[in-house]
Amino acid sequence: MSSLNPVELIVRKREGGSLTPEEIRTFVNLYTAGEIPDYQVSAFLMAAFIKGLDDAETAALTDSMLFSGSVLDLSDVPGTKVDKHSTGGVGDKVSLILAPIVAACGVPVPMISGRGLGHTGGTLDKLESIPGFRVDLDIPAYRRQLADIGVVMIGQTAEIAPADRKLYALRDVTGTVEFIPFISASIMSKKLAEGIDALVLDVKTGRGAFMKTEAQSRRLAETLVGIGLRFGKPTVALLTRMDVPLGRAIGNWPEVAESVACLRGEQVDDLMEVTLALAGEMIWLGGQANSPEEGIARARASIDSGEAMAKFIELVRVQGGDAALVESGANHPDAHEAYVVRAPDHARGVVTDIDALALGHLSVALGAGRIRKEDPVDPAAGIVLHVKPGEAIEAGQPLAEVFTADRTNLPGFASSVLAAFRFGDERPQLQSLIVDRFTADGWMNL
C-alpha cells in the first residue's frame, strides 16, 4: 500500500485519466488511516468532481467506503431484507408509513436513516419527535429487533462506513458535495453495509429535490441502481416528482401525526401514491408478491386490516417511544399554538401550486430543520397545509397552520407561507408523482 504516490494519482485524474479499483481502494484506505493528508484528498476530490469518475471508479469508491467499517450480515434473519432510500424531499415522511406496511406484509425492513439537513427533513428527526423513541440502538439490538418484529429504524452507527463520514466532512468544506458519483458512493456504501438483500430508491426530481434537473436526477438513479447491481443486490429506482410538499405536514411531529393518519387509512393522495408505489416494489423484491402491482394491493390490504398500523405501534413501543401518545392522536407535549394563515381577499378559484423548496426553507426557520449538522431541531415545529394544488379556495379560508416557538416572527412566517402559494381560476392538470422507474432493464419510460 505504501508504494502509492498520491500526487501521481491526483495528476492523472487532473488530466482526465482513470484510476484502477486497486488505486482507489488504497487511496481511500490510506486516507481513512490518516496516512494521506486532507489537502491531497481535497485536490483529488476537486479533480474528480470536474473531470468525472467512471462506473468502475465509482464502484471502487463505494466498495472502499463500504469496507472501511462493519458490513452487517443479516443472513441469520429469515426473509429477504429490503430497504428504501430517498434522496430527500419536503414533507417526505414516506419511510414512517412504508416500513411498517412492508414489514406487515412479511418483508423484513432493516432501515438505517439520516438526519435532516438544509431544506429536507430526515427520518431520524421525525422518529425522535416521538417522546422516548431511541434511534441509537447498537448492532446486536438492531439485529435482534429485526428478527423479532421484522422492522427496525436506527441512525448510522460509528461502525458503518467511517470513510464516508470522513470524506463527507471534507467534501462539505471543499465545495465538492454535489457530484453524482460521490453522492451515489456515499448513499450506497451506507445502504450496502446494512445487510440488505435488495433496495428501492426514491430519487426525487423537481424544485424541492437536491438534484436541480430531471436529467441529473435520472443520472443519479442510474448510478445508484448500477452500484446496487454491481454488488449483486436487486435494486429499483422510482423517479418521483418533488415540486410540491408531499402530503400536508412539514416538520417532525406533524409528519408523524400525518403518517399515523395514513396508516389508519386516511387518503392523502400524493403521499400515498408514492408510499404505495415504493411499498409495492419492496414487497415484490422481498418475494411476498409476484409483481410490484400485486405488492401495492398487499400494501393496501395491510392498511385496511390494521396490520400496518399495529406494526408501527409495535415498532414505536419496542424502540422506547410513547406508543400511547401516538395511538391517541393527541398533541405533542411541546406543541405550539397553531397560527392560521388565511387566503387573502383577492385570492379565489383554486390552488395551482405550492413551492416545496420555499416551505422547506421556511420549516428550517420555524425550528423544524437545521442548517448545520450540530443544530438542534424542535420536534413540534412545522407547517400543516389545509389545501393542496387542485383544491378550491375562498377569500379568508385557512390555507395552512404554522407551529413554532418563535412567535415574534409569526407575521413574517405567515407571509412566507402565502408567498409559496399560487392561485388561479383553472384547476391545474395534476400529474402522477411517479415520473419513471429504472431497473436492470433500463427506464420504463412511463
Next chain:
Amino acid sequence: MSSLNPVELIVRKREGGSLTPEEIRTFVNLYTAGEIPDYQVSAFLMAAFIKGLDDAETAALTDSMLFSGSVLDLSDVPGTKVDKHSTGGVGDKVSLILAPIVAACGVPVPMISGRGLGHTGGTLDKLESIPGFRVDLDIPAYRRQLADIGVVMIGQTAEIAPADRKLYALRDVTGTVEFIPFISASIMSKKLAEGIDALVLDVKTGRGAFMKTEAQSRRLAETLVGIGLRFGKPTVALLTRMDVPLGRAIGNWPEVAESVACLRGEQVDDLMEVTLALAGEMIWLGGQANSPEEGIARARASIDSGEAMAKFIELVRVQGGDAALVESGANHPDAHEAYVVRAPDHARGVVTDIDALALGHLSVALGAGRIRKEDPVDPAAGIVLHVKPGEAIEAGQPLAEVFTADRTNLPGFASSVLAAFRFGDERPQLQSLIVDRFTADGWMNL
C-alpha cells in the same frame, strides 16, 4: 476580511467563474495568516488549474504574494536596476556570465535566484560550488553591495513573498505545479519584490524545458511579460531553444569553470548567443544602450576589455568566495577523476543531436542536482561535453567527461551519456537559439 466564504469561492471557480482581485487577495492573505486551511486552498488550486485564471486573477494572485512580504525599494541605489530570470534549462549558466557583463556596462543587477530542482540546475548551487561563496546575505548587505559594486547574487530570503513559499509547498504535494498562471505569479512575485526597475525573461522551449510545447512556452512568456507590464516594469521575454544542453558543461563547478572561460573570451557559440542576447536587452533596458543590438556590442566590449571578468572576480571576492581559485582556472578542491566517454566503433560522421533532458536527469544521478528540495548537491559532479551537434567525430574519440563520487555506477552513467547522443552522416542545420522575442508590442516573429 473574515466575511469571505472559502467554499463559495471554491465552488465559483469550480463552475468556471472568476474571482475579484479583492477576493483573491483576501483568500491568499487569510491562507498565509493560517486562517484558511490547506485542504480548502488545495481544492481551490485544483479548480483554478483545471478551469483557468484570467489575467486579472493572475495579477491579483501575483500582487497578493508580492505584498505578503517585504517589497524592496532600491531607489536610493543610482541607476536602472535590471534582473534576468530563466525558466530553467540544462547547462544554463547564463546568469553567471550575464550579471558581471551587465554590471560592467553600468547597469546594476540585483539578482535573487533559486536552487536547482529536478533536471534543471540553479544559480545558487553553482555559486556555492565556489568555496566560501555566500548566498545568504541579508537585505541591508544586499542593498549595500549593489550600491558598491553594481551586482549582487543571493538566495530568496524569508522576507520575500512568504505566501509564495507556502503556496508552492502546497502545489508541490497536490499536483498543481505546472499551471502557467501559478508559475507566472510565483516567478513574478519574487522578481518584483527584488526592487528591480525592469526585467528580462529567458523562457525556454524544447525537450529540456519545463514547458513541453512551444505554444505553452509562448503563453508563459506572454503571461510573465503581461504581469511585469501591469506592475509598471518594462519587461522583455526571449523565447530560447532548450533541446541540447547550453554550452559544454553540466554541473555546478564545471559550469562555473565554463562561465569563467567565456568571461575570458572563449567562444562557446550557443551559450554566448543566448547570454549576449539577454545582456543586450538588459543593457538597453538599463539605459546604457540605445537598442538591444547596441547593448550586445557593449556586452562584447566588456568581455574584450576584461571588465566583465574583473567584475565577476570582484563579485566572488565580496561575497566571500575563493577568487584566487576562480582566477587560476584550477580544479575544484573536491574534484573527481574524469571518466571519459568515447564514441563507439560504429559511430562516424557528425553529432546530430544531444538530448538535454536525458543529460539533465543524468546529472542529478551523478550528484550534481536534486530530486527533493532538501537533498544536498555535489559541487564537483557533472558532465563536460567534448563535442556538440554539428561537430565531426571519429570512432573512439572522447565525447564527454563524467565527474561523480559514485564510481561503481560509472559504466551505467557512461552508457546513459552515449544514449543521449545521435550521430549521422549529414551535418544538421543549426538554428539560432533565439526563437522569438515578446515585449509590450507583442511577438517580434523572428
